Amino acid sequence: MRRTLFNEDHEAFRQTIRDFIEAEVAPVYHEWEAAGHPPRDFYYKLGELGVFGIQVPEEYGGAGETSFKYQAIISEECARAAVSFGGYGVHVNLVLPYLLKYANEEQKKRWLPPFVTGETMFAIAMTEPGTGSDLAGIQTTAERDGDHYILNGAKTFITGGVLADRVLVVARTSPPSPENRRAGLSILVVDTKSEGYSVGRKLEKIGLRSSDTAELSFNDVRVPVEDLLGEEGRGFEYLTHNLAEERLGIAVSAYASAAAAVEFAKKYVQERTVFGKPVSSFQNTKFVLAECATEVEAARSMVDRAIEALDAGELTPADAAMTKLFCTEVQARVVDKCLQLHGGYGYMLEYPIARLYTDARVTRIYGGTSEVLKTIISKSIGV
Missing domain, CATH: 1.20.140.10 (Butyryl-CoA Dehydrogenase, subunit A, domain 3)
Incomplete structure (x- = not known):
């Protein structure tokens, strides 16, 4: 059946992505799979290509496009060549909507320009050992200490966790109430260079072998309060949006x-x-x-x-x-x-x-x- 979803601009973009994959990805993809992730400079190439900034507003260095169709084209072209862009999917499809929706203006000015260029790669850490899909059971804690939170705990199955520069960490900033186990969760945007932050095992998977998946641990990591995403205690609500x-x-x-x-x-x-x-x-x-x-x-x-x-x-x-x-x-x-x-x-x-x-x-x-x-x-x- 004739497909009507895409117009000429979309198809021109598709050809750009197809050419990029043929030149920059397919010839070296076996090396990425062996390493467990693309080389870090590959993300700079994606930034130069403009794919990180498609849905980022123009004032932060993006194209200001609101349609999901361009992301769909990238997925289709990666599948066509049986390759992936490593942590790209988490960076753009998972993290960006949270930054656009819940970051304040100061945070957007600080985080979005390097997001667009690939200078700062983002991941998100929800899953913990033993909790799986039960986000209300999260045990990672973030206790307020003056102008910082003190982060302690562990996460697992974190896609993009090896190469990430910042990670949206879901942590408990207050105990759950008997009436609502989901209460008390917050999202901290953690700098992976922080003291006490460590990447554990790079997990070996049966598939998606060019996408790094890791265990993360936090030992008294000091996170500035200005790196809280949105409001304290509303993390579960944010995650569902x-x-x-x-x-x-x-x-x-x-x-x-x-x-x-x-x-x-x-x-x-x-x-x-x-x-x-x-x-x-x-x-x-x-x-x-x-x-x-x-x-x-x-x-x-x-x-x-x-x-x-x-x-x-x-x-x-x-x-x-x-x-x-x-x-x-x-x-x-x-x-x-x-x-x-x-x-x-x-x-x-x-x-x-x-x-x-x-x-x-x-x-x-x-x-x-x-x-x-x-x-x-x-x-x-x-x-």
């Missing part, structure tokens, strides 16, 4: 991954011969690819509607949950089927389908597990 956009971002990547898998499989089965015939000539191959292409088309339609809804300020938590649930499940089925069409070669890391397969597994976990999303959806339909 960006969930719809975060989940849509995951859905876009999932759909794009499935679409890329179909293209990789089509190319492979047309080139590979079995019993003297191209694999593409067998009925099973045709039927599997037909099924996959149909699922991708359905996911694309859902994603496009959700992007339009987000841009219009109308994307609900339930809408985002449905979109992420559907697209990540489609991704799982389609990538698996397309790997199967590669036969034994699909299990070899030299083929991009193998990378898509391992990268896909986490999308049904982070940003809200499929089970959590089903709970949200069921409530939205009154059951």
Whole structure:
């Protein structure tokens, strides 16, 4: 079906991103995977390209674009090449909405210009060992001491945590009340050069191997009170505001991954011969690819509607949950089927389908597990 989501400006931007990936990412991507993250200067290149500042207001050095469509294009082009931009997704899609919404003017002037250039890379630290998705159970504390908070605790599964220059740390600034376990949480924007701040293990994952994921610990880290994001005690409320956009971002990547898998499989089965015939000539191959292409088309339609809804300020938590649930499940089925069409070669890391397969597994976990999303959806339909 004809896609109407993007205009000529969007497609010109797409070509710029595609050219950048071909020149700066694809030739060295295996080195990034071996290292566990891109080189630090890669983020300066993204800053020069302008992708960090697309949605940053012009007065802070950005382009002032409010549409999510440009971020969607980057996700699609990364999936098309079976690569990622490392900590880019957390920096832009997760952290930036918090800075734009809750930072005061002084903080925006201080943080956003280096955000745009890549000089300061941001991450966000919510998850703790033993708490998982239960944010109300956070044990990291930040006690007020004059004009500083004293931060103590630990975080895990922090994407971008190895190379981050500042981290939005969710900590308990006051005890929870019996009536509300979620009360008392605040967000501190912590300088990773602070004394007592340390990066622990760089966690080894089965997929997303070019994206650094780390454990963090805080031992009497002194955080200036002016680095409190928003108001003290409203952290949980702040964390929920960006969930719809975060989940849509995951859905876009999932759909794009499935679409890329179909293209990789089509190319492979047309080139590979079995019993003297191209694999593409067998009925099973045709039927599997037909099924996959149909699922991708359905996911694309859902994603496009959700992007339009987000841009219009109308994307609900339930809408985002449905979109992420559907697209990540489609991704799982389609990538698996397309790997199967590669036969034994699909299990070899030299083929991009193998990378898509391992990268896909986490999308049904982070940003809200499929089970959590089903709970949200069921409530939205009154059951």
